[in-house]
Amino acid sequence: MAEYRLTTPLSEEDVRKLKVGDTVFLEGTIFGIRDANLIRMFEHNVPPPVDLTGAACIHTAPNVRKVNGGYEKVCIGTTTSSRMDRFTPGLMGQYGVRAIIGKAGMMEASMEAMKKYGGCYLAIVGGAASWETEKIQAIEGVWWEDLMPEAIWKFRVRDFGPLIVAMDSEGNNMYYQVKARARDRLADIYKRLGI
Amino acid sequence: MTTASVNGELYSIVEDTAKSLYIKALKDLPPDVRRALQKAYETETEDTPRKVLSTMLEAIAISDDKQRLLCQDTGIPLYFVKVGSRLNIDIPRLQEAIIRGTERATVEHPLRSSVCHPIKRTNHQTSTGYRIPLINLDFVKDDDTLEILMVPKGSGSENMSFLKMLIPAEGIRGVKKFIIDSVLEAGANPCPPFVIGVGLGGTADLCVKLAKLAAVTRPLGSRNDDPDIAALEEELLEAVNQLGIGPMGLGGKTTALALNIEYAYTHITQNPVAVNIQCWPARRARAKIDACGRVEFGY
Ligand code: SF4
Numbered sequence: 001m002a003e004y005r006l007t008t009p010l011s012e013e014d015v016r017k018l019k020v021g022d023t024v025f026l027e028g029t030i031f032g033i034r035d036a037n038l039i040r041m042f043e044h045n046v047p048p049p050v051d052l053t054g055a056a057c058i059h060t061a062p063n064v065r066k067v068n069g070g071y072e073k074v075c076i077g078t079t080t081s082s083r084m085d086r087f088t089p090g091l092m093g094q095y096g097v098r099a100i101i102g103k104a105g106m107m108e109a110s111m112e113a114m115k116k117y118g119g120c121y122l123a124i125v126g127g128a129a130s131w132e133t134e135k136i137q138a139i140e141g142v143w144w145e146d147l148m149p150e151a152i153w154k155f156r157v158r159d160f161g162p163l164i165v166a167m168d169s170e171g172n173n174m175y176y177q178v179k180a181r182a183r184d185r186l187a188d189i190y191k192r193l194g195i
Numbered sequence: 196m197t198t199a200s201v202n203g204e205l206y207s208i209v210e211d212t213a214k215s216l217y218i219k220a221l222k223d224l225p226p227d228v229r230r231a232l233q234k235a236y237e238t239e240t241e242d243t244p245r246k247v248l249s250t251m252l253e254a255i256a257i258s259d260d261k262q263r264l265l266c267q268d269t270g271i272p273l274y275f276v277k278v279g280s281r282l283n284i285d286i287p288r289l290q291e292a293i294i295r296g297t298e299r300a301t302v303e304h305p306l307r308s309s310v311c312h313p314i315k316r317t318n319h320q321t322s323t324g325y326r327i328p329l330i331n332l333d334f335v336k337d338d339d340t341l342e343i344l345m346v347p348k349g350s351g352s353e354n355m356s357f358l359k360m361l362i363p364a365e366g367i368r369g370v371k372k373f374i375i376d377s378v379l380e381a382g383a384n385p386c387p388p389f390v391i392g393v394g395l396g397g398t399a400d401l402c403v404k405l406a407k408l409a410a411v412t413r414p415l416g417s418r419n420d421d422p423d424i425a426a427l428e429e430e431l432l433e434a435v436n437q438l439g440i441g442p443m444g445l446g447g448k449t450t451a452l453a454l455n456i457e458y459a460y461t462h463i464t465q466n467p468v469a470v471n472i473q474c475w476p477a478r479r480a481r482a483k484i485d486a487c488g489r490v491e492f493g494y
Contacts, residue, residue: 001242021243063267063307075307077267080351080384104351104383104444125247125443126351126386127476128254129267162246164445175383178446182379182438189434193371 003162009054010098012118018165020172024122025161029140030101032060032153034079037144038087041095048152049143053096056122059084059103061149064139071139076155077129080104081121089113105166105175114169121167123174135160204488205284206292209341212482212490213296216345217272217322218304220480221264224255225494227415228452228477235388235442235449244447248388251442251475265476269309270347272297272328275412279338282486290330293343297321297328309350341484346411352385352474358403361466370395370468371431377470378435378451383444386474390415391435391454394469395424396461406469409455411479414494416453424456431456442475452477 008028063075081102088110091097103126141154166174236248298321357377392410418425432454441447
């Protein structure tokens with residue numbers, strides 16, 4: 001299992017070489033996205049006001065403080081990804097997003113999109129907002145502030161990781177693999193418990 | 196015995212304590228949880244679960260260092276209150292004091308309010324609303340202290356809650372199967388390695404409540420006083436960890452840090468079982484207020 005240090009924007013080549021189980025550290029910027037702004041993009045068909053080509057997008061709605069014209073981080077954590085599965089094909093196909101950062105994984109729609117366009121899912125540790133907040137250097141941009149806190153955010157990051165490649169561009173999904181292995185072990189577990 | 200003057204101040208002490216407890220719970224993970232995570236880190240041999248656990252330990256250290264919230268989800272605030280029978284307490288005033296403490300923590304810190312109306316989805320931005328915070332009251336005989344345990348319950352873990360009204364013929368085997376299957380279904384969602392709370396018996400509502408008590412109120416490493424239940428806790432914890440879901444659901448030896456069971460007698464034709472999960476930041480803060488109004492904080 002390899003370890004990579006990647007700088008954004010990510011190229012197709014950057015992403016295609018990643019395999020599930022690899023570790024990634026990101027340098028550069030990442031975009032915060034979540035339900036409300038994705039619904040505006042794909043259900044109300046409003047194109048994002050910022051170029052997402054090669055972007056790494058994290059599932060978050062940060063807790064911020066307003067300071068003379070800009071925003072300062074307070075607490076930034078990651079939310080469960082699965083409910084945003086349906087938006088990955090659009091993000092990757094229409095807008096060129098290369099990586100989704102989230103927790104607990106995504107499903108078939110995302111797996112297909114990652115294969116087709118060259119994308120990946122990078123697992124971050126959920127519940128570790130204090131750590132994540134530390135790794136985010138600054139808030140560099142915000143769009144669609146009317147959706148607060150579910151605006152589109154641009155964060156400057158340094159040494160952002162370890163992130164685990166949990167879904168790759170070959171259609172592998174670590175969460176599915178782990179669950180399948182657990183299901184294989186069920187018979188044995190039941191037997192030991194006398195079930 | 197409480198004196199009148201202390202009693203007059205008691206409600207403002209409770210209010211301040213309820214506020215401090217909410218903030219403390221969000222920042223200062225109990226020592227038993229830290230130990231369990233450290234032990235899990237030492238137990239894991241594979242690269243991925245070790246990286247995940249070491250990030251968790253790092254997050255705890257950053258929270259200590261910078262006085263920052265560990266997880267961004269401030270949860271639904273729960274208070275478990277034990278009232279000594281010898282205290283002369285006005286219970287509605289006690290409840291009001293806890294609600295005010297919760298509001299003040301949210302507004303004054305400030306904290307994200309994660310509480311909203313179930314249909315209108317309106318949020319007062321105070322972490323309170325109709326029937327929230329949830330205040331559980333218990334009464335302790337021959338005691339003159341007030342104990343308040345505060346637990347912020349996040350949604351990722353609470354969404355993975357399960358209840359089944361089994362029939363007696365399904366016996367303990369049905370119970371065991373339901374627990375294992377529920378944990379497998381929960382998978383990565385409740386931020387493993389988690390604490391599994393199991394409720395056995397009672398009515399449907401009591402069974403779910405017992406599962407919640409088992410998941411959030413017991414220090415990790417504690418065992419049920421009943422030796423048969425304690426043995427079942429150990430057997431099931433081992434079985435659950437054989438699933439290999441691992442930290443953040445990416446595989447590994449530690450799926451659960453603990454599995455706790457609480458039980459109650461039930462109906463002769465019923466066999467209820469419930470599962471409630473608490474995520475790895477198993478947040479908990481406790482305070483004891485004595486008859487003179489002195490407050491002692493713990494976990
Ligand atoms: S499940 Fe728990 S640790 Fe994970 S994000 Fe929710 S509250 Fe935080």
